[in-house]
Amino acid sequence: MADGSIGLWTVPLAVLGGAIRVSTPFLFVSLGECITERSGRINLGLEGTLVMGAMSAYGISYLTGSPWLGVLAAGITGALLGALHAGICSLPRVNDVAVGIALMLFGTGLAFYLGKPLIEPTAPRLPAIDFGWWSDIPQVRAALRINVLFLIGVALAPILYWAFRTTRWGLLIRTAGESSDAARAMGHSVRLIRLRATMVGGFLAGIGGSFLSLFYPGSWNEGLSSGQGITAVALVIFARWDPLLCLWASLAFGGAAALGPALQSVGVTSGYHLFNAAPYILTLAIMIITCSPKRTLTGAPAELSITR
Amino acid sequence: MTAETADSTEAVGTVAPAADSGFLQRYGGTIEYVLIPGAALVGALAVFGIFVAMFGKNPLDLYFYMYYGAFGTWFSWQNTLTRAAPLILTALCTALPAQLGMVIIGGEGALLIGALSATSAALALQGMPPLVVQITMVCAGVIGGGSWIMLSGALRQYRGVNETISSLLLVYIALAILNHLVEGLMRDPASLNKPSTREIGAANMIGSIPGTDVHWGLVFGLIAAIASYILIYHTVFGFAARVAGGNIRAAKIVGLGVSKLILTVCFLAGGAAGLAGMVEVAAVQGRTNANLAAGYGFTGILVAFLARQNPLAIIPVAILLGGISASGGLLQRRLGLPDASVLVLQGIIFVFVLASDALYGRIGFLKGKS
Numbered sequence: 001m002a003d004g005s006i007g008l009w010t011v012p013l014a015v016l017g018g019a020i021r022v023s024t025p026f027l028f029v030s031l032g033e034c035i036t037e038r039s040g041r042i043n044l045g046l047e048g049t050l051v052m053g054a055m056s057a058y059g060i061s062y063l064t065g066s067p068w069l070g071v072l073a074a075g076i077t078g079a080l081l082g083a084l085h086a087g088i089c090s091l092p093r094v095n096d097v098a099v100g101i102a103l104m105l106f107g108t109g110l111a112f113y114l115g116k117p118l119i120e121p122t123a124p125r126l127p128a129i130d131f132g133w134w135s136d137i138p139q140v141r142a143a144l145r146i147n148v149l150f151l152i153g154v155a156l157a158p159i160l161y162w163a164f165r166t167t168r169w170g171l172l173i174r175t176a177g178e179s180s181d182a183a184r185a186m187g188h189s190v191r192l193i194r195l196r197a198t199m200v201g202g203f204l205a206g207i208g209g210s211f212l213s214l215f216y217p218g219s220w221n222e223g224l225s226s227g228q229g230i231t232a233v234a235l236v237i238f239a240r241w242d243p244l245l246c247l248w249a250s251l252a253f254g255g256a257a258a259l260g261p262a263l264q265s266v267g268v269t270s271g272y273h274l275f276n277a278a279p280y281i282l283t284l285a286i287m288i289i290t291c292s293p294k295r296t297l298t299g300a301p302a303e304l305s306i307t308r
Numbered sequence: 309m310t311a312e313t314a315d316s317t318e319a320v321g322t323v324a325p326a327a328d329s330g331f332l333q334r335y336g337g338t339i340e341y342v343l344i345p346g347a348a349l350v351g352a353l354a355v356f357g358i359f360v361a362m363f364g365k366n367p368l369d370l371y372f373y374m375y376y377g378a379f380g381t382w383f384s385w386q387n388t389l390t391r392a393a394p395l396i397l398t399a400l401c402t403a404l405p406a407q408l409g410m411v412i413i414g415g416e417g418a419l420l421i422g423a424l425s426a427t428s429a430a431l432a433l434q435g436m437p438p439l440v441v442q443i444t445m446v447c448a449g450v451i452g453g454g455s456w457i458m459l460s461g462a463l464r465q466y467r468g469v470n471e472t473i474s475s476l477l478l479v480y481i482a483l484a485i486l487n488h489l490v491e492g493l494m495r496d497p498a499s500l501n502k503p504s505t506r507e508i509g510a511a512n513m514i515g516s517i518p519g520t521d522v523h524w525g526l527v528f529g530l531i532a533a534i535a536s537y538i539l540i541y542h543t544v545f546g547f548a549a550r551v552a553g554g555n556i557r558a559a560k561i562v563g564l565g566v567s568k569l570i571l572t573v574c575f576l577a578g579g580a581a582g583l584a585g586m587v588e589v590a591a592v593q594g595r596t597n598a599n600l601a602a603g604y605g606f607t608g609i610l611v612a613f614l615a616r617q618n619p620l621a622i623i624p625v626a627i628l629l630g631g632i633s634a635s636g637g638l639l640q641r642r643l644g645l646p647d648a649s650v651l652v653l654q655g656i657i658f659v660f661v662l663a664s665d666a667l668y669g670r671i672g673f674l675k676g677k678s
Contacts, residue, residue, distance in 0.1 A: 044472070048655075088659065091666035097411055097472055099662050101609060106655025112648030227480045234473045270492060277484030280477045284469075293468035 018258015453582015
């Protein structure tokens, strides 16, 4: 709008920029959930973890002046919530889906409670790297202002893919997810493997939350996350528990989520809310297309309660 | 908490056959269903007290104001019951599919769609006799909410899509539809700051139970809960549903129409939550706007789990949690606690209730032994 010369090209550019910006929390949560689910347990509470991560990152960044300490704090908070989830789930006859719902409510409530004094002040934000220096067009430059966390996430996906296939830890996690009896027969504690997998998952989800409050949208308020956590959990299912597919799916989601604001920037305001719901509609549509009642999904960890 | 652990250690290593105490043998299970959630509730309140104490508030003040704000006066009782009404209905949205082994957490979405349908019906029938409008609103709310959750059930049955995730995604989609319509097609031009639909009209409001400020929605909730109880425990349909929930293969072998069961139960469940939406419109708000997304649907999940998915137990539990949320305002004013403290307490209760599942059948003195 401000620069009329590129006209409607603003929309695809903003979607591209959005795909990079908005996808980061999806990416971190889905990679974290991928690790947890591969170990045979589902953590629906990552929605709460995401909000808690966002709040603690903002708080620590505000208090210490260092956004990177904030990111670390968000990760630790997430790992603690993961430990809580794993701890309750390891009690006999406790349903992991229900515990996830409980922690979703608990995490969100706690974040709102502790985050009340943080709505007013502004905390130092994470820096961005300018990849658009070669271009004169402001929209291109805006789209290519990329945060380091995104790059870390992109690097993490192939590393996890490799780790699941070839490392000892990857094998242990997969064994616990495919057959807890086999893991036990090998002399490993399934409970311990799942505890660690859930904590690492929570750590990553917390970092995803820190991106929300410290980079984009870049402030703390109670409407910060509306279902990104739960969408990311669904995303893992149709990414077939494959970290590389998680990366592509997150990018697609980020693009879908950026569609509403992008259209608004060129003056299309009707249907704004419907476009904002695009990621949820997309998730649902892909789940309808890819799921089947006749067979379990290929690649699904056999111990996972949600696919059995 | 400490009392619970003491009980569970006592149970270890006692396999003695039942000798006497027919009372405990007969009612031990029922006592367990009251005692364990009760203990979980007390434990959660204790932890919340410690949490609040860390912020320099006196936990005893907290408990007093919670009691006072929830059940202390006739005024607070009415406030509590008014909040309990939608909670009973949204809890049914989780409890009914639970009989079939399904975990539906999308009551909030069905509530919003029910409210939207009921409002549309009322606006379309302006000028008709109030009773006609009200009955149509009830039907529209039930059908709207019911179809919304039935969609989750159908996706699960025909496409194998996990119903927990799909119902939650549908909440966000429902909220988007509501915001879209309220700010566009159905917007009352006079609502400037808070986009809303036009009002359904004072004559069409369902009003209060005579002698109280509690609206008729409470009666709707009580009827729905009792009817659900009868349906599940005293009809062939309910028996079939519980068989299918216990063992889906056995249900198929004896020739039960599992698809029909799932769709019907999901429709009834969503219908209950849709009715909650209709009640909120026709008894409280008078119109549809974003205020309706007040979280009744999410608290309803907690109510259903705390009541162990039993429709009759939902009634007292809903009143209890309605009381907790009713006391939120007083906690804010007198103790300076943020409004989210109710959410924190609900989360702690939920965690405790689920963790207490591990205790069933492990409390020694309830097992009917000497």
